[in-house]
Amino acid sequence: MIKRVWLLPWIGLFLSLPAKAAWEVNITPGATAISREVYDLHMIIFWICVAIGVVVFGVMFWSIFHHRKSRGAEARNFHENTAVEILWTLIPFVILIAMAIPATATLIKMYDNTDSDIDIQVTGYQWKWRYQYLGQDIDFFSSLSTPREQINNEAAKGENYLLEVDNPLVLPVGQKVRFLFTAADVIHSWWVPDLAVKKDAIPGFINESWAIPEEPGIYRGQCTELCGRDHGFMPIVVEVKSQADFDLWLADTRNAAQAQAAAASEEWTLEQLMERGEQVYNTSCAACHQATGQGIPGAFPALVGSPMVTTDIDAHINIVLHGKAGTAMQAFGAQLNAVDLAAVITYERNAWGNDTGDSVSPQRITELQQ
Amino acid sequence: MSDPKKNGLFKAALSALAAMFGVQSERNRQEDFSSGSPLRYLLTGVLMVALFVVGVILLVRLALMLAGG
Numbered sequence: 001m002i003k004r005v006w007l008l009p010w011i012g013l014f015l016s017l018p019a020k021a022a023w024e025v026n027i028t029p030g031a032t033a034i035s036r037e038v039y040d041l042h043m044i045i046f047w048i049c050v051a052i053g054v055v056v057f058g059v060m061f062w063s064i065f066h067h068r069k070s071r072g073a074e075a076r077n078f079h080e081n082t083a084v085e086i087l088w089t090l091i092p093f094v095i096l097i098a099m100a101i102p103a104t105a106t107l108i109k110m111y112d113n114t115d116s117d118i119d120i121q122v123t124g125y126q127w128k129w130r131y132q133y134l135g136q137d138i139d140f141f142s143s144l145s146t147p148r149e150q151i152n153n154e155a156a157k158g159e160n161y162l163l164e165v166d167n168p169l170v171l172p173v174g175q176k177v178r179f180l181f182t183a184a185d186v187i188h189s190w191w192v193p194d195l196a197v198k199k200d201a202i203p204g205f206i207n208e209s210w211a212i213p214e215e216p217g218i219y220r221g222q223c224t225e226l227c228g229r230d231h232g233f234m235p236i237v238v239e240v241k242s243q244a245d246f247d248l249w250l251a252d253t254r255n256a257a258q259a260q261a262a263a264a265s266e267e268w269t270l271e272q273l274m275e276r277g278e279q280v281y282n283t284s285c286a287a288c289h290q291a292t293g294q295g296i297p298g299a300f301p302a303l304v305g306s307p308m309v310t311t312d313i314d315a316h317i318n319i320v321l322h323g324k325a326g327t328a329m330q331a332f333g334a335q336l337n338a339v340d341l342a343a344v345i346t347y348e349r350n351a352w353g354n355d356t357g358d359s360v361s362p363q364r365i366t367e368l369q370q
Numbered sequence: 371m372s373d374p375k376k377n378g379l380f381k382a383a384l385s386a387l388a389a390m391f392g393v394q395s396e397r398n399r400q401e402d403f404s405s406g407s408p409l410r411y412l413l414t415g416v417l418m419v420a421l422f423v424v425g426v427i428l429l430v431r432l433a434l435m436l437a438g439g
């Protein structure tokens with residue numbers, strides 16, 4: 001009785017299986033015609049493999065059992081049998097061709113990037129995505145929005161832990177969207193299983209793919225090319241909207257961009273800049289320099305007490321706008337708007353006891369950007 | 371097998387084909403190594419690979435044509 005104790009966890013596991021209905025190991029049928037075709041191909045090929053496995057292992061086990069030594073079986077020693085060799089080469093060949101025919105038909109469709117309704121350039125950055133709607137005047141970054149407290153185990157993890165962003169990619173339902181993938185620093189890869197799109201984003205190259213989302217909804221994905229420290233922290237969220245909602249979103253987003261431009265010419269107080277700067281810092285800088293401003297020794301410099309951050313304001317503005325070539329410090333001049341840049345620089349100069357009292361106005365940044 | 375000089379080319383082609391397929395009987399293999407010049411086998415081998423490449427190109431063309439691409 002005691003000896004059967006090892007069974008208990010297994011019994012527990014099997015009893016809990018029905019309760020875990022959402023426990024899935026298979027790929028998703030997804031939300032597009034292509035993703036369903038991919039799923040069907042996967043299932044057909046899976047069952048072919050199962051059938052082959054059953055036949056091969058069946059014959060093997062039967063032979064072992066039937067020709068066992070205790071029944072006086074004796075091995076026949078022979079070398080080569082051309083007929084059998086041809087057979088076991090031809091059969092897999094035929095099976096492979098039979099699988100290749102439907103697979104090729106789907107692949108040809110997947111590579112047909114013509115006749116798109118919307119073109120979106122997707123650029124991978126360490127560690128966020130940038131979406132530019134070509135010819136639509138829409139251009140924004142999409143960064144992880146999971147709070148740092150959840151990541152650091154200081155708060156309970158949310159439902160979409162590490163799969164949520166500040167600005168999702170928004171698409172209209174039923175339109176052919178063509179994606180053009182590239183990257184600004186290292187190789188990334190854009191993967192949204194529900195759309196059956198998984199493409200490398202490579203600096204200096206443009207890769208293409210497309211999707212026609214069929215149902216409004218939220219589809220999540222991830223970067224699937226190891227791209228450095230926060231590779232697991234640059235998720236993708238696609239929000240598919242009805243055409244009417246999409247048009248509203250387009251208008252809203254354009255208005256917001258104009259409001260941003262207007263905000264850059266307003267007067268900002270130190271407090272306002274600090275408040276905004278903290279948000280910007282936490283989404284754009286904290287991954288490397290840490291929320292405490294202490295950085296990570298040997299990799300990312302501390303900003304607390306740094307001579308540049310506490311004295312040389314021009315050098316500080318310069319490195320944030322233009323980055324430092326050959327290091328992980330990126331040029332944020334094109335990624336953030338003038339207000340965000342002014343705010344984050346002001347924040348760094350006054351947070352964590354840096355207390356310089358300096359405040360950088362958005363106007364100063366706008367001038368430098370021209 | 372008959373006179374190797376008469377059927378030389380055909381036999382070399384068959385051997386190259388067997389090599390590409392990956393199966394050859396021991397008897398034919400011995401025969402190949404004791405008859406004719408190696409050069410003939412090398413040349414037919416290269417030619418067969420070239421034909422294979424052209425074959426694959428044509429197959430892809432056909433597939434794309436059938437798909438209406």
Ligand SMILES: [Cu+2]
Binds near residue numbers: 225227
């Ligand atoms: Cu990445």
